[in-house]
Amino acid sequence: MFDLDLWREIFQSINKNRTRSLLSGFTVAFAILLFTILFGIANGLQNTFKEAFGTDAVNSIVIYPGMTTKANKGLQAGRRIQFKNEERDFIKEEFGDKVQFITSKVNITVNASYKGKKNSYGLRAIHPEYMFIENNAVKEGRYINQNDIDNKSKVVVIGKVIDDDLFSKTNAVGKYINLSGISYKVVGIFTDDEGYNEENVIYMPLSTAQQVYGKHEEIDFLHLTYNPEMSSDAALLFGNTITKKLKERFSVASSDQRAIRVQNMAQGTKQIDIMTSGLTVIILVIGFGTLIAGIVGVSNIMIFIVKERTKEIGIRKALGASPKSIVSIILIESILITAIAGYVGLLLGVGVLELAGPSLKEYFIKDPGVSNSLVIGATITLISAGAIAGYLPAVKASRIKPIVALRND
């Protein structure tokens, strides 16, 4: 029950003994400050690791066909494996929900020109899903869509770099670009976080490219992302299963490493996961260490406070204070000091991270910060820490005998 008088008593006691309260709060504030900064730095390091792997979907798998090195099922070694459109449908059908996005890809180099300006660029013939796999953003116009695929439209989407190169003076969207003698309408301009190399590319509907370049149903490779809810171990297993199914489909020996190759980002993700969890463990150990030091500090000061207030507690007991009321006074005071000081530490820590964040980039710490869940967790931890810190001193206080406390000395 909320007892206004009890709180009045506690606030009066804290207020009338400001130095003492500040002193005990300082330990906790400092512990939480350290913890927050450490946690933020760890987060920053993690962000750096993640960024090192680019902004491509971290859950991507690329499947390349190659040449067989082993004879199998009466077929010779040295046979070239060729993927076709049906391989994409096969994977979609076979694995269903496990596949998030999948695109077939054909890579060609083309000479592009517009009104006298010329250059050679990489051309990627793709499905619309590629946008999510490559993490492209549309700057102007639109991306390749399913209509383009169905109608084999002669349209392209160009990277920002090409827009700058060839269309520096006009708006590229709606213009016609000449690629190796054929005109295509530019329907959009895209950007990519990875910069120049990824923005120096032209995208074309897969079906259009297959028709124009006489590839029929053929594709160069498959690029997919797996369901992001999969753990990295499950994703590695998934990659292996795809390889196995495709090897069966193309009658390739299961020990043949060259015929079908899979590049699975889960490999890297797994390593990051291991590194990250290692870092988290270290941070938690250090964090809990500082927090425990803080608790011990508060507990110490509370014991001192109880000693200092022995006489007062004796007076209160002589006047009719029950042991329970003495326990609640000390305990709530401890919780209050710990919680307030902890919050001050937390705010200071967040402030330090905000201020120092930008200048830490060169030390491989990117966007250090703490999450809301950490703040909520910290609140609960602080209240229990205050309770733990205050419990022993409070019980000690409640056992004070008024006769000892009131002795005239």
Next chain:
Amino acid sequence: MLEIRQLHKSYPIGDSSLHVLKGIDLSVEEGEMVAIMGSSGSGKSTLLNIIGMLDEADEGEYILDGLAIKNLTEKKAAVYRNKFLGFIFQSFNLINYKNALENVALPLYYQGMKRKERQELAMFHLEKVGLANWAQHLPKELSGGQNQRVAIARALAANPKLLLADEPTGALDTQTSHEIMAFIQQLNDEGKTILMVTHEEDIANMCKRIVRLRDGVIIEDTKVTQVRAEQYV
């Protein structure tokens, strides 16, 4: 009002024990004003502590207002102290960060009285000891005599059956001592039962009865003619 039979108390000192009270028999009627005298070590303070339920006897009976005081839990002792007893100490024992009014209101707080009510009642008692104008002052801003009067107001606040005073004038000069004694006598005149420990003969003579202790036994218990303190004020 108060009935004590064959009360024994000893304190352990190292391996041996010190027998402080060796069978005390004492009976106090309502409206009495009793001085307990004795040199230091005679057991007078121990007796007062036991009567005040701050300490417990090893043996013997203690009946307060028809209620046997024995094997009390801490909680129960706290309730009884609050309800039946008012304490006045030599060193006042006010809480130093609370002002006079808050100090007087503290026993009422532990009775669970509402804030407004207890402040009114505390103010009434402060007026009674003549310190209404000092209600918002802290103990350190008051003189010794004023502090003792705040302490008396606090002892009276919960309207106890018995006032216990442990050397109430021990820390005061003669003039102030007499003022305080005059006030305590006035309380007794109004019907309050008062039990006082002192080692000053003249203060004891301002009570109505003197009980002398030596080495843990009562050696003398006489009614005296009360010397009124007003005449010295």
